[in-house]
Amino acid sequence: MNRRLLMLAPLGLVAAGGAGFYAMLRGLGDGSYDPRGVPSALLGRATPAFSLPALEEGAPPLTEAALRGLPAPVLVNFWASWCVPCIVEHPQLMRLAREGVTILGINYKDRPADARAFLQRHGNPFRQLAQDAPGRVAIDWGVYGVPESYLIDRQGIVRWRWPGPVTPEVLEQDIRPLLRRHA
């Protein structure tokens, strides 16, 4: 009897493995399983301290103080005028801005003149706009590349990170529920 059970064991392992793989494939389909996604080390923590000069001359610098004790959650968006996916996500950011969501922009490794030209052409969704020309703050935040967005709740805790463009799907499926949850 034991011998018979022993010989069933490989079949059991394959069945369990098969079920697990099937769950992974299902998860790939609905986005709950993503082997490539690496969670941000900042999730659930306050943003690191920083101070960045504003893009407009004469405006006050952007610091972490702007992210503490807010009336509503904010979106922090790293972008650049040279980045093609940034153009793809721009209409979504504009829509959020029209709906009254605060978006703080950090212009990454860019020339101020180019950044201004980009916003003139496509519209400016950003409540405040800072420039990170050397990319130091982006390193502190763990930015993969532009565009990349972070959702900061009212206490200044990072709740969500999205490396890549904010597509209409990301807007509907991730950002809106998060904005409701942390409102």
Place this chain on the structure above:
Amino acid sequence: MIAEIGHFALALALALALAQAVLPLLGAQRGEARLIAAAGPLAAGHLLAVAAAFAALLWAFVTNDTSVINVVQNSHSAKPLLYKLSGAWGNHEGSMVLWVLILALCGGAVAGFGRDLPGVLRARVLGVLGLVAVGFLAFILATSNPFGRVWPPPPDGQGLNPILQDPGLAFHPPLLYLGYVGYAVTFAFAVAALIEGRVDAAWGRWVRPWALAAWAFLTLGIALGSWWAYYELGWGGWWFWDPVENASLLPWLAGTALLHSAIVVEKREALKVWTVLLALLAFGFSLLGTFLVRSGVLNSVHAFANDPERGVFILGLLVFYLGGGLALFAWRAPAMAPAGLFAPLSREGGLVLNNLLLCSMAAVVLTGTLWPMFADLLLGQKISVGPPFFNTAILPLAVPLVLAMAAGPLLPWKRAQLWPVLQRLWWAALLAALAAAACLALAGARIGPALGFAAAAWLIGGALADVLDRIALFRRPAAAWSRARGLPRAAWGAAIAHAGLGVSILGMAGMGLATDRLAGLQPGESVALAGYEWRLDRVEDAVGSNWSARRATVTVTRNGATVAVLAPERRFFPVARMTTTEAAIHTTWLVDLYAVLGEEQEGAAVLRLHHNPLAPWIWLGAAIMALGGGLSLSDRRVRVAAPSAKRRAVPA
């Protein structure tokens, strides 16, 4: 037109494979001679149809037929002919066609060379191979049609991923697939044996050449992949424990175990159930690798463009074939009586130890590969299992394996004594100790490399001792030459393959002493590494057929004398908009001088320089191992299937 013929040929192949799966199995069950006899011709027809489909695909790539979407996505008219051809299998759809072609070739080989197999067994083996082909042909036709058209045709294709435009990689997939798919034959033999409920010495003898051939091809395929990673990816390493590499190592480990346990079945009719299980697992691991690489569940540099829908299909195939085989195993194997008693200390005992260790290694690699995925799924944790885990877990298994590997072939069957074996191996042990001592003296307290050199000396010395003992060079020198000629090629093959692993380990130990250095240099500046002076002469533009590049010239000198001039490149492929690094390697066989060109800033170029002792020996050793496999395959005993009753006398 040609593409449609190819598509039709695939559909025809599916129909023939279905017939090949159903008719012979039915005939074998009912004892109908006509159905049994249909197996061979059906396998031949199936092979012809798949070959026609593959030829059509090659034609589409060679003529750069941009109305075929697969060509558009993976080829370009400016590509050299070799890469147009390799582009045909450098993508998901084409590689699946290559896969079924090799499967059909295996079926054709069983039909052609297996004439002295009993008709019923041959029919069942071909039937199971047909069943495997049905699944993969259906997969291609349903989800991965390589002949899809696009209208209007674009003026030219998008090019093959430039990293794959390399002679090493052109031949890597075919060799690897010959290995993977070769295990389909041993799988088919195992399933046939389970259906018949009988495994005997003859079965072991018929399975072994297939296991051996698949193993030799897989060894070459893995070595070629590792060599490619070494010179093309430019990371300076040769094995990264990447999940995709592990996926190819798993069937190799199971297949190596199978190769050895099949000997015990053949000679002693023991380990029968275990051997059948290994045959099922070796192919199961091949399928697992296919699934992992193509379904998108993995995060790896070499994964194919992936698609969960295809993943579900391949998972279905994996569960159907492996699950079906193992269900049959759970049902029929308990009835197979164990036979052939032997003492723990004997040739059989040594081979059991070999199997236990190899299977433990496979379990370690499997766990390390799959655990991060399952941890993510079940616990929601992102973990990565890296080289430290594999190295620390594999080493304690590799040490006894290597120790036993030299002694095993010297043990007689049934019952052995350790003392006479050790007597014949004392000088190999002495050699190993000397190698370790020399390494410690020259390179300082580096335990890993010292252990590696000792293992290499022990293995090569052990293989030599085995051969010298068999030809009795010292006892009767006069007859040694004729004894050497009379020694079965299987014995030569085993000794050479074991020595080949020793050569590989020598290379790995050498790589354990590798040093590297990152330097930002202005032209004319130089740095020192490993006793060499590396001077950057200039950085200039260069142009190739479908790329442009920045090329650095690095002169390596030692004590003022020029050793080598290296020209590492960073190539830019405009069609694919990708940059690749072309490492420049100068090998003296004792050492590789290896340079990679990185970014340039303000006139300075970043160079990564490596000094890799004995690196080429890793792949040379693998080639020697495959050579040993081939030699063993050419043994008279394999070519001329002797009647099953009489066992060969045990070599002294």
